[in-house]
Amino acid sequence: MKKLLSMLGVAIFTLSIYLVASRAGVEITGAGATFPYPLYARWADRFFKETGNKVNYQSIGSGGGIRQITSRTVDFGASDAPLEPKEINSKKLLQFPTVIGAVVITYNIPGVKTHINLDGKAVCYIYLGKIKKWNDSYIKNLNRNINLPDLNITPVHRSDGSGTTWIFTNWLTKVCPEWANSVKYGTSVNWPTGIGGKGNEGVANYIKRTIGAIGYVEYIYAKQNNLEYAKIKNKAGNFVEPTIKTIQSASASAKWDPQKHFYEVLTNQSGKDAYPIAGATFILVAKDQPERVKKALMFFKWAFQKGDEDAISLHYVPLPQKVKNMIFEYWKKNNVAP
Numbered sequence: 001m002k003k004l005l006s007m008l009g010v011a012i013f014t015l016s017i018y019l020v021a022s023r024a025g026v027e028i029t030g031a032g033a034t035f036p037y038p039l040y041a042r043w044a045d046r047f048f049k050e051t052g053n054k055v056n057y058q059s060i061g062s063g064g065g066i067r068q069i070t071s072r073t074v075d076f077g078a079s080d081a082p083l084e085p086k087e088i089n090s091k092k093l094l095q096f097p098t099v100i101g102a103v104v105i106t107y108n109i110p111g112v113k114t115h116i117n118l119d120g121k122a123v124c125y126i127y128l129g130k131i132k133k134w135n136d137s138y139i140k141n142l143n144r145n146i147n148l149p150d151l152n153i154t155p156v157h158r159s160d161g162s163g164t165t166w167i168f169t170n171w172l173t174k175v176c177p178e179w180a181n182s183v184k185y186g187t188s189v190n191w192p193t194g195i196g197g198k199g200n201e202g203v204a205n206y207i208k209r210t211i212g213a214i215g216y217v218e219y220i221y222a223k224q225n226n227l228e229y230a231k232i233k234n235k236a237g238n239f240v241e242p243t244i245k246t247i248q249s250a251s252a253s254a255k256w257d258p259q260k261h262f263y264e265v266l267t268n269q270s271g272k273d274a275y276p277i278a279g280a281t282f283i284l285v286a287k288d289q290p291e292r293v294k295k296a297l298m299f300f301k302w303a304f305q306k307g308d309e310d311a312i313s314l315h316y317v318p319l320p321q322k323v324k325n326m327i328f329e330y331w332k333k334n335n336v337a338p
C-alpha cells in the first residue's frame with residue numbers, strides 16, 4: 001500500500017510539473033520592422049491569452065531585423081524591405097509576407113487641417129532640398145484651394161535602417177529621375193537634407209513637435225499621433241489617400257511567387273484607385289534551424305487564421321486566403337510547417 005501511495009505521489013508530482021510547464025508555454029523571440037509593430041503587439045497579446053505562448057518582439061527597424069535573423073539571435077526577423085531570392089538562398093533563410101500597409105506623407109502646417117495634394121516631384125524636391133517653403137509655387141499649384149503659409153519646410157527621415165525608408169525611397173526612384181540618379185533607394189540612404197528620427201515612432205514625434213515638418217511614417221503612426229497626411233498622386237494621375245480599398249488596389253496585381261520567396265514590390269502600381277506608397281511587410285526565418293522556425297510559425301499560423309480583424313482595425317490589409325494557402329504550402333515544402 002505504501003509503495004502504491006508512493007508511486008501515486010510521484011505520478012501526481014510529475015503531472016503537476018507537466019501542467020505548470022504547459023501553462024508556461026514557449027517563448028518566441030523576434031525583432032525588426034517598426035512598420036507592423038502595432039499589429040504584432042496586438043497579435044502577441046491575444047496569442048498569449050489564447051495559447052499561453054509568449055512572443056517577445058523588439059521594434060528595432062528592418063535593418064536590425066535582417067541582421068539579427070542572419071546572425072541567428074532571434075527566432076524570426078521582420079523587414080518591410082523584401083530580400084531578393086539570391087540573398088534569401090545565400091543566407092539560408094525563408095521569407096513570406098504577413099500583411100500589406102501604407103507609408104503616408106505627414107506634415108505639421110499650422111492652420112491646415114485637411115489632406116493636401118502632393119505628387120512625386122514635390123516630395124522628391126523637398127527631400128532634395130530644392131523646395132524649401134510650404135508656399136512654393138509648385139506646391140501651391142497642386143493645392144489651389146488651400147492657403148499654404150510662408151513657412152520653412154523641415155524634412156524628417158529615418159535615422160536607422162528601415163523598411164519604411166526602403167518603401168518610400170523605392171517609390172521616389174520610380175517617380176523622380178533626379179532621385180533615381182543620385183540618392184537611389186534602400187533601407188538606409190545618404191539624405192541630402194533633413195533631420196533623422198529613430199523608428200516610425202521617432203519620425204512621428206519629430207513631426208508632431210516641429211512646426212513646418214514633413215515626414216513619412218506607416219499609416220497607423222499618423223493616426224495614433226493625430227497627424228495630417230497627404231493625398232498622393234498615383235500612376236494613373238489621381239490623388240488618393242490611404243484606405244483599405246486603395247491599398248488593396250495597389251496589391252491587386254501582385255504576383256506572389258513562392259519560388260522567389262514571395263519577393264514583391266507594391267510601390268507605384270497601376271490602377272486608378274491604387275495608393276502609390278504601399279508595401280507588404282515580411283517575416284524572415286532560418287531554414288537551417290527547422291525546430292526553431294516551427295516554434296515561430298505557430299504564431300504566424302495563428303495570426304493568419306485569427307488576426308484579420310485586428311489588421312483591418314489598425315489600417316493594414318490582410319493577405320487574401322489564396323496567398324495564405326500558398327504560404328502554408330511553402331512552409332510544408334521547406335519542412336518547417338508547425
